[in-house]
Amino acid sequence: MYMLTGSQDALSNECVKQEPCDSPRMETKNGPQLPEGQKPYKCALCSKDFAFASHLIRHQIIHMTEKPYKCPVCSKHFARSSSLQTHQKMHTTEKPYQCSECMKTFSLFSNFKQHQMIHTGEKPYTCTECSMVFSSSSNLSRHKKKHTGETPFQCSVCNKEFARASHLKRHQTIHTGEKRFKCAVCHKAFPRSESLYTHQKIHLPKPTNGDNNQREKAFKCSVCTKAFVHRSKLKQHEGIHTREKPYKCSVCKKAFAVLLNLKIHQRIHTGEKPYKCSLCSKEFTHSGSLYTHQKLHTAENPYKCSACNLDFTHLSRLKMHERIHTGEKPHTCPVCHKAFASSSSLYVHERIHAGEKPFRCSVCSKAFKYASSLRGHKIIHTGDKPFECSGCGKVFAHSSYLYVHQRIHTGEKPYKCSHCGKAFNQVGHLRQHHRIHTGEKPYKCSVCCKAFASSSYLCVHKKIHTGERPYKCSLCGKAFNQLSTLRQHHRIHTGEKPFKCSVCNKAFAHSSTLHDHQRTHS
CATH class of the missing domain: 3.30.160.60 (Classic Zinc Finger)
Structure with a gap:
């Protein structure tokens, strides 16, 4: 095995031979082709393995503090010139690659190729642990971390660890207060692109066809034909039909269909509240609660009920409220078949059957089904x-x-x-x-x-x-x-x-x- 050595300030291209490799090789543009699965190059900083020296060199830039490539428009810095070129397309809005099926356009050819797999259904990347298939190698690589438990990215402020660099960057905005996503209409700034996207709906003209969602919903449920903008939301929704809950709490053994829900649940046991309001210092277990709370300070209620003119901070809250008028109750208890207007109400109701009381008083140890009761x-x-x-x-x-x-x-x-x-x-x-x-x-x-x-x-x-x-x-x-x-x-x-x-x-x-x-x- 070979290990590329080098400091965090300057990465060296010197290879240190760890052990010989006698397997037959073929030449490729990256160097000799190795037998499948063999990764002889190891990063000296995080011990990640690579098949080619060029891939290791590219990876080590993650650990570099120096980012020499600067965007002339927004002054953001990048470690690689290719990353800067990709970023600059955000400012030019240039999208030369168009899908012939749905006419959607893309700034990167790789994104275009990945999008086409939605129409073809092609998933060429298979997990060797659980045989789950993926449309991109990055999704497979991300998925594998579930099996290994690898969290190589650590926050320098609170030491919290993350499986992905993007998750670390997003987390760090909690400490820095950075809000780099700005609305082009009213100049309001947000720490996350998803929050900006939700906010921008305020400025959209009201659709004439009654459809509140302006984005393409390419991911459709095969059971109930409900459509979603993101594949992750479809996967989360499919758990309603399959009842599959692969993520289990190590403390109380409660199972969840979505990993994020397990992480949020675990904060009941740890008492962790990582999201803090910058105005009143109130703390919250997840970002959604903080985002909703902050609107109390701004008094922003952009979503209005057409039946009773009541205002809401979130579109989801408006939709849930509208069920009062329509009487719709789409969430049914599998035990007693009682129906509920929201999934959260069903989730709370299921505790009756399970006898679960996860909220315990620290003074007298009395346990409760609900946090509000505690x-x-x-x-x-x-x-x-x-x-x-x-x-x-x-x-x-x-x-x-x-x-x-x-x-x-x-x-x-x-x-x-x-x-x-x-x-x-x-x-x-x-x-x-x-x-x-x-x-x-x-x-x-x-x-x-x-x-x-x-x-x-x-x-x-x-x-x-x-x-x-x-x-x-x-x-x-x-x-x-x-x-x-x-x-x-x-x-x-x-x-x-x-x-x-x-x-x-x-x-x-x-x-x-x-x-x-x-x-x-x-």
Whole structure:
């Protein structure tokens, strides 16, 4: 074997012979052709192997700090002149290669050749480990890293490792705050090209044919004919039909169809939140949450619902919202066949069947199905209630609790039962009410097998078996198994009567008492 040696500042072309090779060779333009699979040239910096010395020399430029080739338009630097020439085509928009099938144009011949394989279905590159086939050698090389676990690119700031240099570059923008992708219309800058592409849709003229997506959707699902712009999105979608989940969490053994979803899930166990808001320093587990959060500061809501004129920060949020009007529920539970409007709702629902509770309180070790439930629970320990009702002065731990509470004062009941017309101020109460008509009781006690229509009823019932009464009155010491019962009890000491009759203004301590009283007027 041969190893090219050299420092990171200046790479040497000297070959050090490691071991002899007696196999027969043929001459090629790169040098002698070696038997298949033999790679005698090793990089001294990252130990990667190559079949030809020229390929090793080209690879070692990755490790060089010097980038002598500068773009005269945007001042970006490159290690190779060929990389600069490829980059410059972004500025000239020159695309001389046109596909005869779909008329799409390309700036590089290699990209054109790779695109043609979409139409021909040709996949000449096969993985020797799992026999998966690919249309390009780069995709195969990228895929092989899944088997080897190779992550040669390390961030110099936080030491996080990546399988691809492009992923490292994208990650580094978190630390540098660099936003090199600028909108040509409004000059707003973004750290990623995908974010710029999403933003540019704001400036696109509204299509007359009702199609919101201006880009070619060349990748079509063979099962349901749904089409996608990117092959990766198609592969991700196909997992819905195959139910294949090859990526498994080493901590809780939960499986995922997409590697990225596994990586995001693992942050539940590690507590890692690598994406930080530059304005308020709030941290997030993935970039999408940070991107959505940042729009709270800019108040940018470019997507409007045509039915109710509600504005949204993301097109995906708008599409999900529109299902409220259409009633569409495309995601079905394979266990109980319950349908959901979003894949995230189905994902959360499946925890009922699995019994999974991945969110654990660090104070009392109580586990929860949802992160939001854990956040709500933690307030029991901290007692923090920053949201105050302007109507009655009542304080709440979450803004959502305050928002729902205010409907008591306004009388707003936006959720109506389709069976009997009864209206509710919370969607959860409507769902629970629906089960009166359907008779559904999905929550079963593991001790006595008694079934309940809601998880809260089951939770209260379980305390009969355990004898647990965690909610104690601070004034008289009496303990209760429900927080709501403690709140009702507190009103004996405070004299608070928050429920007022709209006819005679008589006030009551409990909503049920008000409800009974209102019958005297009818």
